[in-house]
Amino acid sequence: MIFIILNMILGLANKFGNLFVFAFILSRLKSFRKLVAKKPVKISDKLGLSFVFGIFGIIGTYFSIEFEGALVNTRIIGVATGGLLGGPFVGLLAGLIAGVHRGMINIGGFTTIACGISTVFEGLMAGFMGKLIQNKKKKWMYAALTGVIAESMRKISVLLFSRPFEDAVMLVKAIWIPMVVINSLGLALLFVIIDNIFSEEEKMGAQQAQLTLNIADKTLPFIKKGLGAKEIQKVAEIVCDMTEYNAVSFTDREKIVAHAGVGTVRHEIGKPIVTDITNKVLKTGEPVILERCTEIRCEYKDKNCPLESVVMFPLKENEEVIGTFKLYKGIPNAITSIDVELSSGLAKLFSTQLTIGKLEHRSKLLATAELKALQAQINPHFLFNSLTVIGSLCRINPKKARSLITHLSNTFRKNLNMNKELVELEEELNHVRSYVEIEKARFEDKLEVIYEIEKNINCMLPPLTLQPLVENAIKHGLLPKKNGGMVKIIGIKQKNEVIIHIEDDGVGIKEEKLVRLMGEDNIHKDSLGINNVNERLKGMFGELYGLQIDSKIGEGTSILLRIPIITHIEERGQSA
Incomplete structure (x- = not known):
């Protein structure tokens, strides 16, 4: 018996690769990220998540081990995750999807009905458990407990609905421990993976925010003077020095006003704008990401261009596009979502400071006018x-x-x-x-x-x-x-x-x-x-x-x- 139990545990453990795929897919879903961040989720998002969790419950059924007319499986991991994160509604619906599917797979007919019914109630139970632990730390511990309870519910269901009863008792004795161990461990591991993914992203986001603030602190005295001031070159140099980009550039609506880092003759300060993507940003006010240099006018086209990829955002004063801000990398296909977020944040920051600088300049002019008027008096x-x-x-x-x-x-x-x-x-x-x-x-x-x-x-x-x-x-x-x-x-x-x-x-x-x-x-x-x-x-x-x-x-x-x-x-x- 012990040998059989160990074989089942090892067999199910081999299926754990699914957890990593499951965790990765979940982390990419916007609605799932809202759940983790405890943000309001629309009913349509809950329906979509219920479907996703239900599908992973079905996958757990297929990645199972057949034993004495029953399926030793990890179905509960997908269903219980839905309930723990999405609440009773998502848990119930995911359980219904996975449970109906299990009811349609009649392997010997011995535990089909029992497993189908229990899956629905396991999802519902996980949903109420999720309500109880939504503000708790170390959710992986509660996820493991949910796995123990869910598997116990399923074994009780097998005893209640599977016949002959003697066979049901023998089956439960054989598979209860391995399924409790694997599924509780799997749920705990899945929540550890999810927590680590989001912790790393939060850490990177915090570092990016800190970098943006540091850049803002150093560039503030210079950017407010405007794109036409010579100090704008200092802003480009600061951004280039504090980041790992190969070059940083600013333009107004007609020419390059600042450039720091690697460059070509075309990137020299004072050179007119000739690239189509820059003109597109100036015209539309929308950002552009170029993964590889494709400009017809580029003298390095089809050669070793020192600035292959770029993310470019507009600079605005009172919603009017007055120039562009560019971050360059020396290799193609190198722009990441972090680059886009950093560029977007800095462009918005610079736009705000340019607007404030314009308002301060206008106030200074008005003050000068008032002074001269007083002198005239x-x-x-x-x-x-x-x-x-x-x-x-x-x-x-x-x-x-x-x-x-x-x-x-x-x-x-x-x-x-x-x-x-x-x-x-x-x-x-x-x-x-x-x-x-x-x-x-x-x-x-x-x-x-x-x-x-x-x-x-x-x-x-x-x-x-x-x-x-x-x-x-x-x-x-x-x-x-x-x-x-x-x-x-x-x-x-x-x-x-x-x-x-x-x-x-x-x-x-x-x-x-x-x-x-x-x-x-x-x-x-x-x-x-x-x-x-x-x-x-x-x-x-x-x-x-x-x-x-x-x-x-x-x-x-x-x-x-x-x-x-x-x-x-x-x-x-x-x-x-």
């Missing part, structure tokens, strides 16, 4: 000159003097209301008119300002947008001319935008001076500066809405603004 030259003109008019033209006082008060009142994020076009034009009337009173025939604004057009724009541009045109375009000149302000509506032209026939701006005026740190000593207006417009509406300036020496300057038509501040993000 107490500018002794502007105030002195205005009051001098008004004083001289008080006797010869009191009506004109009163009008200028009104315009002067409007100008200062406008400066005091800089807390608004957007103002109506008409309000901004009124500020321009007040400023122009004061200047016209000072310079008389040397200054002419013409307004050509279409009727019934309106939009919202940042405060102090038009007045600084008109001020620049008058002071630096017209007044240097002996006979002065003319400024024309044109406003027209085109589709969903208002187009504003500010043109003068002044002295013009040299190209190198215009570059300085548009420089990031330029603030004109007498006004808010062209660059400040340009950056505030782009910061508010998007990169496409910057100033367009055309100037010719001796002929004059033309500045074009495109303002999207919005009626509420909340709409501005939709225009970018």
Whole structure:
């Protein structure tokens, strides 16, 4: 008898390879992962899992050893696992699937009905056991106990339903111990394997999260300066040094702005984007994984390319794609799910920091505008000159003097209301008119300002947008001319935008001076500066809405603004 028991135990133990296959398949199922993580599972997922566990119960039946008209098997492992993890519903349904199948296999007819019936109730029992242990540690111990109880239930079922009774008793005596040992051990081993799989994945996930945080900590001071800043190269170098990738690269929408690690001539900083996959990411905003270099324009195509595979994610500001982030490996088919997760996490992190940096830059510009407006409030030259003109008019033209006082008060009142994020076009034009009337009173025939604004057009724009541009045109375009000149302000509506032209026939701006005026740190000593207006417009509406300036020496300057038509501040993000 002992020899028979040992033979059955060894025979069933040879089937344990199924456990590893079973554990691997289970670990790949999304619904199963939710069960392990104790997340809510839909009824459709439970039905699918019940089917999977039931099928593995059936496989346990087929991988059995026939003994005295009965099947010595590991069927309970699949069914009980379903119940322990999925609860009574999954356990019952998996048991029903495996039990019905067992009932259809009539080997001698001796234990068929008993095993079929008991399998259903074993699954149900495992389900209630799963409810009891769902918050327990060392589940493998409870899994082993479930195996002992389940096999005991089956042997009791055999004694109740199998006839003749004497044969049933002899069978139970022969197979009870080996089936209890193997199935309880198998269930315990299966849960150990599952726990190890998920523990390793959690460990890798924690390491990846820690790596992302470390990279974030080191790159934060640099990434916020934007893709156009030279510091972006430092970000690429940090990521490359802290990871095992062969190269790391950043692009804007037109060119490579940073590259660290191995590379070719095509990867040099400043080189234009030529690859189709990069353009695809920029166009669609969706990530791309390339397992092998297939670019037609690649000079290493069909040779030993140093950067064979790449995972690429878009970089965004307020949901607008502004560039790409790439992680390269030197061998083909080397991108793993961990690479994708890391790249995705870093791209989202960098996108958030780029957006925050843009907002901080815009706040800085607004603060600069407010400071200059405050300075204008107490500018002794502007105030002195205005009051001098008004004083001289008080006797010869009191009506004109009163009008200028009104315009002067409007100008200062406008400066005091800089807390608004957007103002109506008409309000901004009124500020321009007040400023122009004061200047016209000072310079008389040397200054002419013409307004050509279409009727019934309106939009919202940042405060102090038009007045600084008109001020620049008058002071630096017209007044240097002996006979002065003319400024024309044109406003027209085109589709969903208002187009504003500010043109003068002044002295013009040299190209190198215009570059300085548009420089990031330029603030004109007498006004808010062209660059400040340009950056505030782009910061508010998007990169496409910057100033367009055309100037010719001796002929004059033309500045074009495109303002999207919005009626509420909340709409501005939709225009970018």
